[in-house]
Every structure is written in C-alpha cells, then in structure tokens.
Amino acid sequence: MTLPQGEPNEVVVRDSPEQNRYEAFVGGALAGFAEYHVQPGLITVLHTETDPAFEGRGVGSELVREMLEDIRRRDARVLPVCPFVRAFLERHREYADLVWKP
Numbered sequence: 518m519t520l521p522q523g524e525p526n527e528v529v530v531r532d533s534p535e536q537n538r539y540e541a542f543v544g545g546a547l548a549g550f551a552e553y554h555v556q557p558g559l560i561t562v563l564h565t566e567t568d569p570a571f572e573g574r575g576v577g578s579e580l581v582r583e584m585l586e587d588i589r590r591r592d593a594r595v596l597p598v599c600p601f602v603r604a605f606l607e608r609h610r611e612y613a614d615l616v617w618k619p
Contacts, residue, residue, distance in 0.1 A: 526543065526544070526574070527543070527544075528541050528542070528543055528548070528575070528576055528579040528580070528583075529541070529542045529543075530542075530579065530580055530583035530584065532584075532587060533550075534555075537552060537553055537554065537555070538550045538551055538552045538553060539551045539553070539580060539583070539584040539587070541567075541576050541577075541579065541580040541583075543571055543574070543576060546568075547568065548567065548568050548570075548571040548576045549565070549566055549567035549568060549571060549576045549577055549580050550565070550566055550580070551564070551565040551566075551580055551581065551584055551599070551602070552564045552565075558592075558593050558594060559593060559594050559595075559596060559617055560588055560591075560593055560594070560595050560596070561595075561596040561598055562584070562595060562596070562597050562598060562599045562602045563598050563599060564598075564599050565577060565580065565581065565599045565601045565602055567580075577601060578605060581601070581602055581605045582605075582609075585612045585615055588615055589612075589615060593615075594615055594616065594617040595612075595615050595616060595617060596616075596617045597616065
C-alpha cells in the first residue's frame with residue numbers, strides 16, 4: 518500500500534472504503550480517522566479519532582471538512598452520530614444541507 522504524501526505538515530485525507538473510514542495523513546503518517554457506515558445515499562459517521570501526537574493541529578477539522586466535501590460530491594447525506602462531527606457541523610453551517618433529516 519502506498520501512503521498519501523504531501524508537505525510535512527499538510528493534511529491529506531482519503532476514503533478507505535475497505536475499512537469503512539476516512540483517514541487523515543500528515544507527512545505520510547496516519548494522524549486520524551473517521552469511521553462510518555454506508556447506506557444508499559446516506560453515510561453515518563460513527564466515530565472520529567485523532568492520534569494524540571497530532572492533536573491541536575487542525576487534523577480533525579480538516580478530516581471532517583474533506584469527508585463532508587466528498588459526501589457532497591457523492592450527492593449523499595450525512596448522519597452525524599459522532600459528537601465531534603456534530604459540533605463541526607454546528608460551527609460550519611455551509612454544510613447544513615448535507616445533514617440527513619428524517
């Protein structure tokens with residue numbers, strides 16, 4: 518497996534569908550991930566985690582931002598079970614249209 522590369526402090530986010538999660542890499546090292554469950558047209562985000570070595574550097578926010586942009590490109594909706602993702606969505610109303618409403 519080839520790891521995503523970028524600048525030493527650049528956050529590179531990719532979907533890892535075989536593991537049901539989005540992954541964030543910094544300098545090629547796994548810095549965080551967001552686990553999800555997929556249904557047709559809906560991605561439920563269950564849990565987001567940032568490696569303690571990368572906390573306070575915006576990794577979690579960039580991970581969520583890139584994940585939401587990917588969900589938008591897929592024309593899907595998000596169900597944010599994860600408290601971190603819910604809080605991000607409350608602060609970033611530009612993603613409100615992505616939130617699944619029953």
